[in-house]
Amino acid sequence: MATETSAGWLALHGVRLEIVERGQGRPILWLHGEEGLDPDAPFLDRLAQHGRVIAPSHPGFGHSPEADSIDTVDDLSYLYLDLLAELDARDAVVVGVSLGGWIAAELAVKCTARLARLVLVAPLGIKVGDRETRDIPDIWALDPEEVLRLQYADPGRAAVDYTKLSEDRVTVIARNTVIARNREATALYGWDPYLHNPKLKQRLHRIDVPTLLLWGVDDRFITPGYYGTAYQALIPGARLETIAGAGHFPHLERPDAFAERVAAFLAT
Numbered sequence: 001m002a003t004e005t006s007a008g009w010l011a012l013h014g015v016r017l018e019i020v021e022r023g024q025g026r027p028i029l030w031l032h033g034e035e036g037l038d039p040d041a042p043f044l045d046r047l048a049q050h051g052r053v054i055a056p057s058h059p060g061f062g063h064s065p066e067a068d069s070i071d072t073v074d075d076l077s078y079l080y081l082d083l084l085a086e087l088d089a090r091d092a093v094v095v096g097v098s099l100g101g102w103i104a105a106e107l108a109v110k111c112t113a114r115l116a117r118l119v120l121v122a123p124l125g126i127k128v129g130d131r132e133t134r135d136i137p138d139i140w141a142l143d144p145e146e147v148l149r150l151q152y153a154d155p156g157r158a159a160v161d162y163t164k165l166s167e168d169r170v171t172v173i174a175r176n177t178v179i180a181r182n183r184e185a186t187a188l189y190g191w192d193p194y195l196h197n198p199k200l201k202q203r204l205h206r207i208d209v210p211t212l213l214l215w216g217v218d219d220r221f222i223t224p225g226y227y228g229t230a231y232q233a234l235i236p237g238a239r240l241e242t243i244a245g246a247g248h249f250p251h252l253e254r255p256d257a258f259a260e261r262v263a264a265f266l267a268t
Contacts, residue, residue: 007019007020007037007039007057007063008021010083012082013082014069015059015069015070015079016065017056017057017059017064018037018056018057018062018063018064019056019057020037020044020053020055020056021052022044022045022047022053022055023048023050023052023053024052025050025052026051026052026092026093027051027054027084027089027090027091027092027093028047028050028052028054028092028093028095029055029083029084029089029092030053030055030095030096030100031058031080031097031100031101031104032058032061032099032100033096033097033100034098034099034139034190035182035252036057036061036178036179037055037056037062041252041255042255043251043252043255043258043259046255046256046258046259047095047259049259049263050259050262050263054083054087056080058100059076059079059185060181060184060185060189061181061185062178062181062182071189072189073099073103073106073125073189073197074197076106076189077103077106077107077110078110080094080103080107081107081110081111081114084115085114089114090114091114092116093115093116093117093118093119093262093266094107094108094117094118094119095121095262096119096120096121096123097122097123097249097251098121098122098124098248098249099124099189099190100121100123101120101121101122101123101124101125102124102125102195102196102197102200104118104120104123105118105120105123105200106125108206108211109200109204109207112207112208115209116209116210117209117210117211117212117265117266118207118210118211118212119211119212119214119262119265120211120212120231121213121214121215121250121251122214122215122216122219122222122228122248122250123231124136124195124196124222125200126196126197126200126201126204126230126231126234127193127198127201128226128227128230135196135222135226135227136194136196136221136222137150137221139186140187147221149220150220150221150247151219151248151249152218152247152249153216153217153218153245153246153247153253157252157253158252201234204231204234205234205235205236207235207238210237210268211235211237211238212238212239212261212265213231213235213241214241214243214250214258214261215228215242216243216245216248216249216250217243217244217245217246218245219246219247220247220248221247221248222248224240239265241261243257243261244257246258
């Protein structure tokens with residue numbers, strides 16, 4: 001694996017993963033959401049002040065190739081249990097956001113032997129309301145600008161400033177390669193049933209490590225007051241905290257505040 005700031009590669013049981021590694025100390029496994037993984041995102045350096053951040057791009061996301069053996073969130077959860085075993089991780093912290101939070105929850109209901117803490121950042125994965133209630137807005141049916149309005153406290157933060165990107169990254173984004181792959185991979189893992197596992201609710205009680213649920217106050221995509229409190233009630237002893245001035249991706253909008261909350265949780 002790479003230890004420099006750029007992404008490297010890891011082969012795991014026939015699956016090839018693009019991976020970023022930063023810092024030293026206790027393992028912090030970062031599981032990104034449908035937004036994908038940006039190796040230059042400031043929050044990675046903030047988290048790396050508190051441990052060894054290991055951040056893979058899920059198969060099909062970023063530059064990670066698709067894997068024939070992996071096409072569900074359940075598959076991804078086993079993949080990352082295997083990764084923790086491959087690293088011989090001890091007292092690891094798993095941090096997952098949105099889709100990655102769902103993966104982290106599925107991982108933790110299976111086995112927490114290598115985990116010390118779990119941080120779920122606005123996780124998807126459960127059905128809260130009845131069959132007629134849409135808990136999670138349809139990201140494929142809505143106008144992209146409306147999705148950004150729901151997900152960000154300041155939607156302007158999600159806009160790409162091409163003048164500040166290197167020529168290589170501009171080329172990639174201009175061709176929509178990574179963005180398109182991320183959307184396709186999100187559809188692969190979350191199309192049907194839509195961004196949840198009907199059986200996960202009844203399994204969350206199996207999580208037996210300290211768990212922090214972290215939400216942006218201005219998350220209008222899945223709100224902390226409705227979806228967050230439902231998640232909290234299903235995980236024994238879980239804490240629910242919010243970050244002001246952030247929406248569904250607080251690690252992107254408030255990286256300093258986000259890292260501070262995670263660090264405080266690890267210190268308790």
